[in-house]
């Protein structure tokens with residue numbers, strides 16, 4: 001009987017030992033987790049090895065984040081620090097190297113709060129209406145919801161003035177931004193004109209916050225024009241716009257494209273154009289925060 005007890009005890013010890021061993025192996029695996037790489041360059045080359053002399057595998061973009069799997073330093077080279085990242089499925093390779101000079105270890109919009117205002121809404125205020133009946137209120141809301149998702153992925157706190165097709169008075173929209181203490185206030189619109197030929201992208205600012213309002217608007221406009229590829233109508237003074245002249249933080253109002261233009265109404269109806277608008281606005285916001293938000 002004694003030997004049976006001894007065997008049971010021995011098995012118990014082996015069981016404890018093996019589970020301890022598993023725990024140690026797991027801890028070692030987690031030790032290889034080297035965190036996230038948040039891309040800070042608008043376009044960054046991914047290479048097959050840690051140096052600019054290695055072949056290019058593809059590109060990653062500002063605001064995107066990737067898991068770091070390895071790091072490499074070679075102080076004899078111009079770009080000495082490199083990180084190896086795991087790549088998404090649309091790449092032919094599962095891993096690649098990027099220069100650490102254009103990578104941050106924290107989310108670029110961590111600690112930043114943004115009030116987003118999808119223009120118009122509700123049964124009485126559709127905004128501009130396109131030749132086939134697409135409404136500005138619908139486009140503004142959909143782009144804003146896409147933008148909200150992208151901004152939250154980058155660590156931002158987002159406050160929406162509306163999240164459904166409801167009527168919200170202008171003063172209430174401004175109050176959302178004021179009462180939440182948002183760092184910036186961005187109103188999303190699509191343009192309208194009696195002239196069907198009018199087209200392109202424009203952004204309004206008010207100059208009550210000095211250069212910050214202007215730079216916010218300019219960052220959004222530049223990035224939108226890059227992403228949407230429509231005519232650049234520029235950054236315009238919007239001191240007459242209630243949303244801008246009543247806001248208590250840097251604010252901008254974007255007109256993505258013209259609802260009333262045949263080509264642009266079609267573009268504004270597509271998922272691709274709406275997602276490009278949200279991506280463009282995201283990169284514009286990140287660029288503004290990096291360069292002008294203190």
Ligand SMILES: [Zn+2]
Nearest residue numbers: 119127189190
């Ligand atoms: Zn509008």
